Amino acid sequence: MNSDRRNRVKKIVECVSNFSEGRRQPVIDAIANAIGGVPDVRVLDVQSDGDHNRTVVTFVGGPEAVVEGAFQGIATAAQLIDLDHHRGEHPRIGAADVVPLVPVRGVTMEDCVVLARQLGQRVGEELDIPVYLYEEAATRPDRRNLADIRRGEYEGLKEEILTDPDREPDFGPARLGAAGATVIGARPFLIAYNVFLTTEDVDIARRIARSVRHSSGGLRYVKALGLLVKGKAQVSMNLTDFRLTPVHRVVEAIRREAARYGVSVERSELIGLIPQEALLDAAQWYLQLDGFASEQVLEIKLQET
Amino acid sequence: MNSDRRNRVKKIVECVSNFSEGRRQPVIDAIANAIGGVPDVRVLDVQSDGDHNRTVVTFVGGPEAVVEGAFQGIATAAQLIDLDHHRGEHPRIGAADVVPLVPVRGVTMEDCVVLARQLGQRVGEELDIPVYLYEEAATRPDRRNLADIRRGEYEGLKEEILTDPDREPDFGPARLGAAGATVIGARPFLIAYNVFLTTEDVDIARRIARSVRHSSGGLRYVKALGLLVKGKAQVSMNLTDFRLTPVHRVVEAIRREAARYGVSVERSELIGLIPQEALLDAAQWYLQLDGFASEQVLEIKLQET
Numbered sequence: 001m002n003s004d005r006r007n008r009v010k011k012i013v014e015c016v017s018n019f020s021e022g023r024r025q026p027v028i029d030a031i032a033n034a035i036g037g038v039p040d041v042r043v044l045d046v047q048s049d050g051d052h053n054r055t056v057v058t059f060v061g062g063p064e065a066v067v068e069g070a071f072q073g074i075a076t077a078a079q080l081i082d083l084d085h086h087r088g089e090h091p092r093i094g095a096a097d098v099v100p101l102v103p104v105r106g107v108t109m110e111d112c113v114v115l116a117r118q119l120g121q122r123v124g125e126e127l128d129i130p131v132y133l134y135e136e137a138a139t140r141p142d143r144r145n146l147a148d149i150r151r152g153e154y155e156g157l158k159e160e161i162l163t164d165p166d167r168e169p170d171f172g173p174a175r176l177g178a179a180g181a182t183v184i185g186a187r188p189f190l191i192a193y194n195v196f197l198t199t200e201d202v203d204i205a206r207r208i209a210r211s212v213r214h215s216s217g218g219l220r221y222v223k224a225l226g227l228l229v230k231g232k233a234q235v236s237m238n239l240t241d242f243r244l245t246p247v248h249r250v251v252e253a254i255r256r257e258a259a260r261y262g263v264s265v266e267r268s269e270l271i272g273l274i275p276q277e278a279l280l281d282a283a284q285w286y287l288q289l290d291g292f293a294s295e296q297v298l299e300i301k302l303q304e305t
Numbered sequence: 306m307n308s309d310r311r312n313r314v315k316k317i318v319e320c321v322s323n324f325s326e327g328r329r330q331p332v333i334d335a336i337a338n339a340i341g342g343v344p345d346v347r348v349l350d351v352q353s354d355g356d357h358n359r360t361v362v363t364f365v366g367g368p369e370a371v372v373e374g375a376f377q378g379i380a381t382a383a384q385l386i387d388l389d390h391h392r393g394e395h396p397r398i399g400a401a402d403v404v405p406l407v408p409v410r411g412v413t414m415e416d417c418v419v420l421a422r423q424l425g426q427r428v429g430e431e432l433d434i435p436v437y438l439y440e441e442a443a444t445r446p447d448r449r450n451l452a453d454i455r456r457g458e459y460e461g462l463k464e465e466i467l468t469d470p471d472r473e474p475d476f477g478p479a480r481l482g483a484a485g486a487t488v489i490g491a492r493p494f495l496i497a498y499n500v501f502l503t504t505e506d507v508d509i510a511r512r513i514a515r516s517v518r519h520s521s522g523g524l525r526y527v528k529a530l531g532l533l534v535k536g537k538a539q540v541s542m543n544l545t546d547f548r549l550t551p552v553h554r555v556v557e558a559i560r561r562e563a564a565r566y567g568v569s570v571e572r573s574e575l576i577g578l579i580p581q582e583a584l585l586d587a588a589q590w591y592l593q594l595d596g597f598a599s600e601q602v603l604e605i606k607l608q609e610t
Binding site for chain 1: 347349365410494552570571572573575578584588591592594595597602603604605
């Protein structure tokens with residue numbers, strides 16, 4: 001997409017904001033309404049988990065609108081959630097725990113890094129909440145990974161932030177209130193994708209997960225676990241950069257590994273949303289379609305001005 | 306798509322109009338401008354072929370706008386093209402030769418049949434041109450196929466229409482002027498799709514074409530020819546209903562037949578436009594993606610109001 005084209009399309013950023021409340025519906029509603037009340041923001045999904053005691057609010061809009069929506073969500077969560085009384089299975093360090101900005105249309109990753117830093121500065125200064133920048137927006141290599149920042153959770157960070165200079169936040173005070181700290185950043189679109197195998201042997205799913213995931217030597221932008229779901233072995237994955245590690249390459253790698261154990265791919269499933277480009281890329285690859293331009297898709301052609 | 310959803314989207318009809326002039330640029334421009342000058346009509350493509358002496362103007366818009374655009378194109382062609390002085394390789398019976406309406410969004414095939422008949426009546430009455438309704442809009446089974454209507458071309462029809470009751474038009478006079486007759490109808494979106502083989506032996510492409518095409522016992526909505534293109538054997542196809550005979554089924558059938566001759570699919574190519582649904586269907590099929598809803602595509606979700 002050249003810059004001329006980019007200027008003509010409406011810019012869209014996605015924010016997948018994670019809040020440490022999954023049980024009290026009025027609190028969940030207040031956060032979602034604070035976000036959705038910002039003009040030009042559209043809330044796509046609000047997903048709460050009682051066991052995790054956590055809610056994910058996914059919303060989109062223009063760059064400025066999404067930053068404002070995120071700020072309003074963080075401010076509301078800070079008012080209504082007290083981490084000293086929060087329990088849940090999922091690790092967390094803040095009322096508003098993780099707030100990644102995702103480039104969707106007409107904006108670059110670099111644009112989202114700038115937006116994440118603007119948001120972080122505002123949260124630190126106006127809400128007096130410590131902010132750590134992560135992933136593409138990270139200011140230090142040891143803060144790229146969310147797990148490293150969240151180490152020790154709220155309870156551990158509360159002590160360490162006072163004494164350990166490595167835990168000094170990027171913005172805001174070096175002390176935790178009841179709203180904890182917030183991790184803000186920029187990252188590519190994340191696809192949640194699961195592949196079911198024709199076996200009940202979860203051990204095969206675990207071995208395949210190990211073979212395809214980055215952490216144990218596999219494909220760079222794949223996180224994977226082997227699970228038993230509805231009586232079938234499942235390779236459960238997050239695809240963290242579908243442009244560099246495309247869906248079809250992951251599926252075909254799993255298919256090959258499965259054959260090694262004498263089983264097949266039964267079916268796959270997509271959790272939540274997928275960018276159109278990821279599916280068009282898969283179609284092109286399997287159909288061996290060369291010289292294809294996205295403007296050959298009738299609906300994309302019709303969207304041009 | 307339910308009717309509620311359908312009411313919310315802007316209705317779009319496509320018209321792939323064929324005119325018997327591919328050499329005189331001022332005539333081609335006059336026709337394209339007459340069509341494109343109608344408010345709410347958007348001309349997507351104007352493709353002329355000098356050998357065929359024929360131009361295809363592809364345009365889209367709301368149902369009424371597209372009917373008006375088609376009428377203006379037919380009227381302009383009738384003024385500027387004299388079939389008594391037209392020569393070209395491609396069979397034809399009229400200045401405006403074939404005018405199919407294609408449902409693209411928010412309209413059904415039945416809607417397009419009604420539109421085709423309205424257009425046909427107007428062309429017959431106001432322009433005094435004989436009109437034959439074809440494909441889904443046909444009033445008789447022997448007029449579904451374009452080739453049957455076009456038998457004998459302009460020169461043959463000029464005689465037969467005067468004497469043969471089977472050749473009486475659906476609208477307009479039972480005599481041909483210099484503008485000839487026009488075939489109007491409704492049909493599904495047509496995908497022009499070619500598959501190259503890893504061989505120079507055109508005979509293999511011809512055998513495969515025979516095996517996959519409807520006319521010789523193959524798949525119902527496939528027309529296919531074996532050709533030699535750029536030194537490679539090519540199976541050249543029109544896929545006339547991608548919902549009932551999907552692209553991936555055709556490609557996999559060709560792949561299997563090719564293996565029989567010890568060759569492979571080298572690559573495929575798409576000529577012109579393809580509906581998004583056709584590529585999403587292929588991606589789902591190859592990825593074995595079950596339980597998928599088109600609203601899971603981020604861009605489709607964002608288009609919803």
